Amino acid sequence: MSFPRVGVIGAGQLARMMAVPANDLGITLKVFAANANDSAAQVCEFVVGDYTSAADVISFSKDCDIITFEHELVPQRVIKALEQSGVKVYPRSDSFTYSQDKLVMRAKITEIGLPNPKWERYEGGPTQISYPLIAKSPVGGYDGRGVWVINSGNELAELYKNTGVLLLEEKLNFDYEISVMVARSAHDQAATWPATLTVQKDGICTQTITPAPELSKELAVKVQSAALEIAQAIGLIGVMAVEIFIVGSDFYINELALRPHNSGHWSIEGCKTSQFEQHLRAILDLPLGSTELRAKYSVMGNVLGGEKSDMYRPYLHLMARTPSLKFHQYGKEVRPGRKIGHVTLCGENLLELQQEVEHAVDYMSGVIDE
Amino acid sequence: MSFPRVGVIGAGQLARMMAVPANDLGITLKVFAANANDSAAQVCEFVVGDYTSAADVISFSKDCDIITFEHELVPQRVIKALEQSGVKVYPRSDSFTYSQDKLVMRAKITEIGLPNPKWERYEGGPTQISYPLIAKSPVGGYDGRGVWVINSGNELAELYKNTGVLLLEEKLNFDYEISVMVARSAHDQAATWPATLTVQKDGICTQTITPAPELSKELAVKVQSAALEIAQAIGLIGVMAVEIFIVGSDFYINELALRPHNSGHWSIEGCKTSQFEQHLRAILDLPLGSTELRAKYSVMGNVLGGEKSDMYRPYLHLMARTPSLKFHQYGKEVRPGRKIGHVTLCGENLLELQQEVEHAVDYMSGVIDE
Numbered sequence: 001m002s003f004p005r006v007g008v009i010g011a012g013q014l015a016r017m018m019a020v021p022a023n024d025l026g027i028t029l030k031v032f033a034a035n036a037n038d039s040a041a042q043v044c045e046f047v048v049g050d051y052t053s054a055a056d057v058i059s060f061s062k063d064c065d066i067i068t069f070e071h072e073l074v075p076q077r078v079i080k081a082l083e084q085s086g087v088k089v090y091p092r093s094d095s096f097t098y099s100q101d102k103l104v105m106r107a108k109i110t111e112i113g114l115p116n117p118k119w120e121r122y123e124g125g126p127t128q129i130s131y132p133l134i135a136k137s138p139v140g141g142y143d144g145r146g147v148w149v150i151n152s153g154n155e156l157a158e159l160y161k162n163t164g165v166l167l168l169e170e171k172l173n174f175d176y177e178i179s180v181m182v183a184r185s186a187h188d189q190a191a192t193w194p195a196t197l198t199v200q201k202d203g204i205c206t207q208t209i210t211p212a213p214e215l216s217k218e219l220a221v222k223v224q225s226a227a228l229e230i231a232q233a234i235g236l237i238g239v240m241a242v243e244i245f246i247v248g249s250d251f252y253i254n255e256l257a258l259r260p261h262n263s264g265h266w267s268i269e270g271c272k273t274s275q276f277e278q279h280l281r282a283i284l285d286l287p288l289g290s291t292e293l294r295a296k297y298s299v300m301g302n303v304l305g306g307e308k309s310d311m312y313r314p315y316l317h318l319m320a321r322t323p324s325l326k327f328h329q330y331g332k333e334v335r336p337g338r339k340i341g342h343v344t345l346c347g348e349n350l351l352e353l354q355q356e357v358e359h360a361v362d363y364m365s366g367v368i369d370e
Numbered sequence: 371m372s373f374p375r376v377g378v379i380g381a382g383q384l385a386r387m388m389a390v391p392a393n394d395l396g397i398t399l400k401v402f403a404a405n406a407n408d409s410a411a412q413v414c415e416f417v418v419g420d421y422t423s424a425a426d427v428i429s430f431s432k433d434c435d436i437i438t439f440e441h442e443l444v445p446q447r448v449i450k451a452l453e454q455s456g457v458k459v460y461p462r463s464d465s466f467t468y469s470q471d472k473l474v475m476r477a478k479i480t481e482i483g484l485p486n487p488k489w490e491r492y493e494g495g496p497t498q499i500s501y502p503l504i505a506k507s508p509v510g511g512y513d514g515r516g517v518w519v520i521n522s523g524n525e526l527a528e529l530y531k532n533t534g535v536l537l538l539e540e541k542l543n544f545d546y547e548i549s550v551m552v553a554r555s556a557h558d559q560a561a562t563w564p565a566t567l568t569v570q571k572d573g574i575c576t577q578t579i580t581p582a583p584e585l586s587k588e589l590a591v592k593v594q595s596a597a598l599e600i601a602q603a604i605g606l607i608g609v610m611a612v613e614i615f616i617v618g619s620d621f622y623i624n625e626l627a628l629r630p631h632n633s634g635h636w637s638i639e640g641c642k643t644s645q646f647e648q649h650l651r652a653i654l655d656l657p658l659g660s661t662e663l664r665a666k667y668s669v670m671g672n673v674l675g676g677e678k679s680d681m682y683r684p685y686l687h688l689m690a691r692t693p694s695l696k697f698h699q700y701g702k703e704v705r706p707g708r709k710i711g712h713v714t715l716c717g718e719n720l721l722e723l724q725q726e727v728e729h730a731v732d733y734m735s736g737v738i739d740e
Contacts (some may be wrong), residue, residue: 001683003699020390023413026681026699026711043393043413272694272716287689294664294716311396313371319657324642329373329396341396346642346664 003027004284007064008040009051013330013339014070014260014276015040017268021277027284032060039330040070054081061087068238068283070259072100073140090186090237090283091258098234099258102167103138109253112233114226117245117252118170124160126153127168134169135159147203172252174245178212179263182227183278184236186285191278192224193271193291196263198243204337207357208300210266211293213350215246223251230256239264239279262302262339267291269326269344270298295346301357303341305334306365311341314364322356373397374654377434378410379421383700383709384440384630384646385410387638391647397654402430409700410440424451431457438608438653440629442470443510460556460607460653461628468604469628472537473508482603484596485622487615488540494530496523497538504539505529517573542622544615548582549633552597553648554606556655561648562594563641563661566633568613574707577727578670580636581663583720585616593621600626609634609649632672632709637661639696639714640668665716671727673711675704676735681711684734692726 003026008015011033019040022029033041033048040046049056051074058081061067067082067089079093098105106119118129127133135156137146149171150156160166177198184190194211211220227242230253241261243254264275273281273289281288308314311329318325322345329341343360345353362368373396378385381403389410392399403411403418410416419426421444428451431437437452437459449463468475476489488499497503505526507516519541520526530536547568554560564581581590597612600623611631613624634645643651643659651658678684681699688695692715699711713730715723732738 001680003682016393019413020393023386023390023701024696024698025685026697026701043389272696281689286685287693289689290693292694310371312373315395315656319651319659323657323660324662326394326642327396328394331393331396 004065005030005063006280006283007032007061007067008070009057009060009067009074010070011038011040011044011046012070013039013328013332013341016043016330017265017274017328018070018260018276018279019044021274021280025277025280027280030060030064032057037331039332042331052078054078057082058085058087061085066090066283068259068279069096072096072257072259076100091240092235092237095234095236096258099240099256101138102136102255103165105256106167108234109230112229114229115250115252117172117254120168122156122160122166122168124157127156129168129170132171134171135163136167136169137163138165138167145203172245172247174247174252176212176214176246177254178215178223178244178246178251179208179261180223180227180242180244181239181261181264181267181275182224182231182236182242183239183275183282183288184231185282185288186237187287188232189288190228190231191288191291192227193264193267193275194293195220195223195244196266198263204302204304205262206302206304206361207354208263208266209350209354210270210298210300213297216249219246219249219251226251226253238282239275262342265328265342266298266300266344266346268328270295270346296348297350297353298344298346299350299353299357300342300344301361302339303343303361303364305336305338305340306367308364308366309334311364314360318360318363322360325356325360374435375400375433376650376653377402377431377437378440379427379430379437379444380440381408381410381414381416382440383409383698383702383711386413386700387635387644387698388440388630388646388649389414391644391650395647395650397650400430400434402427409702412701422448424448427452428455428457431455436460436653438629438649439466442466442627442629446470461610462605462607465604465606466628469610469626471508472506472625473535475626476537478604479600479623482599484599485620487542487622487624490538492526492530492536492538494527497526499538499540502541504541505533506537506539507533508535508537542615542617544617544622546582546584546616547624548585548593548614548616548621549578549631550593550597550612550614551609551631551634551637551645552594552601552606552612553609553645553652553658554601555652555658556607557657558602559658560598560601561658561661562597563634563637563645564663565590565593565614566636568633574672574674575632576672576674576731577724578633578636579720579724580640580668580670583667586619589616589619589621596621596623608652609645632712635698635712636668636670636714636716638698640665640716666718667720667723668714668716669720669723669727670712670714671731672709673713673731673734675706675708675710676737677706678734678736679704681734684730688730688733692730695726695730
């Protein structure tokens with residue numbers, strides 16, 4: 001055995017953050033970038049190519065021992081072509097499809113008997129689900145894109161004309177949203193992290209709190225069990241985020257993402273093993289690391305691009321104000337609303353942690369004046 | 371202000387570990403390597419050159435905002451030439467000399483009134499220090515090299531013939547050795563970490579424990595104050611290791627290293643701010659980070675090359691046995707006795723932490739059979 005080479009399709013911040021544990025473990029990470037200045041291409045060996053081209057991706061994979069993904073946009077035909085070319089691909093295409101096609105995912109969750117919102121495959125005509133309802137593009141949507149609130153049959157018919165097949169879901173009046181990260185290796189070892197509260201604004205996650213503070217112990221166990229059950233049922237190899245709605249003492253599966261996920265960024269500082277290291281261990285079939293917490297609470301805030309273009313100057317104020325705050329810059333040009341980094345703060349006093357994180361992200365994006 | 375570029379003279383594991391917080395902070399790290407396959411050159415932008423050539427080093431520095439060092443071997447004339455060329459160099463040459471010339475260091479410690487062992491500049495003839503004594507090359511020694519135990523006047527005369535000027539020191543019968551890491555910024559903000567016990571074997575540090583478990587509270591405060599005092603007195607900008615001997619309730623300064631140091635590696639996992647991040651903050655004159663501990667104890671073990679050439683295969687056993695163990699590979703070819711990596715384990719039960727770390731490094735170097 002010798003140190004493996006891992007190829008990642010995609011070169012955004014997830015691949016960039018995967019590079020840290022890869023280097024620590026002596027593993028070479030090579031990324032398949034869309035552009036030479038992509039986030040991970042700044043810190044890794046990289047190849048520029050088109051992830052919709054099987055030839056490009058297969059050529060990239062030639063000197064890799066394992067191929068993995070940092071986004072869901074790689075077409076199934078490309079993943080299958082990779083698999084047929086003989087290279088190890090984790091997660092496998094038949095698992096990865098559950099994070100690519102929401103209709104396939106809903107059917108699977110129903111099959112294994114876990115709680116879905118009421119849902120329906122829509123191809124025109126009347127629906128059994130009452131209005132207002134949620135309509136989703138089965139493929140390609142994220143961060144609020146490809147998701148619509150529909151108030152009437154007319155609106156639905158209008159949307160369908162433009163989109164074709166839709167996934168319809170009842171609009172749950174949920175109390176809050178959580179995410180449970182889970183890892184599973186080829187050896188069938190699995191591990192979860194405590195559930196994370198994801199605070200959303202306009203469909204984009206702005207802050208996370210781990211462990212989710214209002215979640216009852218009973219529900220915490222149930223959602224972790226559900227995540228493990230799904231991982232097993234879909235043959236997950238790697239890490240996965242299971243996004244979940246909480247309604248009273250009930251939970252409903254929202255979405256699956258078979259990759260390191262924004263809701264797991266807290267684990268870099270807050271946990272003995274980060275989601276990025278765990279993903280590498282899982283796809284390389286190494287024993288999984290401990291998911292013990294290193295702090296009572298970890299609060300993560302996404303830094304969204306705003307008025308300010310200089311993300312360095314805010315350090316002078318923020319580092320002096322909050323000496324424990326950890327910064328993660330993604331090396332991306334500032335554009336309004338774009339996720340350009342995140343900050344994490346760990347400690348005991350949840351209210352204080354939340355306030356400091358909120359202050360930091362507002363200050364960096366220019367919502368608070370200097 | 372915009373994200374700065376930091377140039378590091380040297381491309382070993384210290385520069386490699388500095389690259390992680392640099393990337394997180396959005397700072398570009400460029401390293402001046404001796405060879406293209408140096409530890410840090412594998413993960414950073416790099417230039418190959420000769421650090422004894424002022425022209426090479428000045429040329430390297432042209433597109434950097436700050437220059438710093440990861441070893442003490444850069445000649446004073448090169449550092450001074452850099453400073454005269456107008457580039458910011460931290461630590462400055464007049465501070466850096468205290469980690470390069472042990473005679474200059476001893477004189478400074480005496481001047482500021484901190485406890486030295488009895489010492490003497492030796493240029494032949496009789497000595498006031500009783501035998502056995504320690505003789506040291508004033509410059510160039512490390513990891514037990516350039517240090518001799520001398521038992522008689524004849525031995526001393528013989529050594530002097532080969533070496534020239536020596537630093538002589540009384541051979542203290544010390545209880546144990548510790549190291550105190552300290553950081554100071556250009557703004558005169560300073561911070562220390564708790565003292566670290568350094569377990570030595572044949573002059574090489576094999577394991578560290580933080581906080582040093584047997585150190586009394588009184589002595590812990592005294593040595594941290596001493597480190598802060600030295601940092602102030604020598605105008606430190608960056609981080610520094612102050613190596614100290616403990617004899618009963620007394621302490622004696624041993625050596626200074628004005629750079630991230632092996633005795634501070636535990637801080638990557640064990641502390642809210644690692645020595646590598648703190649060094650960057652200090653030289654960039656950013657507010658320093660919190661040095662609060664993230665665990666009761668952190669134990670670090672150096673992985674020394676042994677019989678085994680494959681450092682990947684041991685993961686199968688070690689990750690399964692100790693799921694919280696963190697690995698740091700330096701990307702160096704295995705050679706007997708060479709530091710090729712380290713492992714860190716944080717927790718509450720010190721004995722268990724030490725046993726697991728010792729097992730891991732022995733297993734990796736082949737002292738324990740598979």
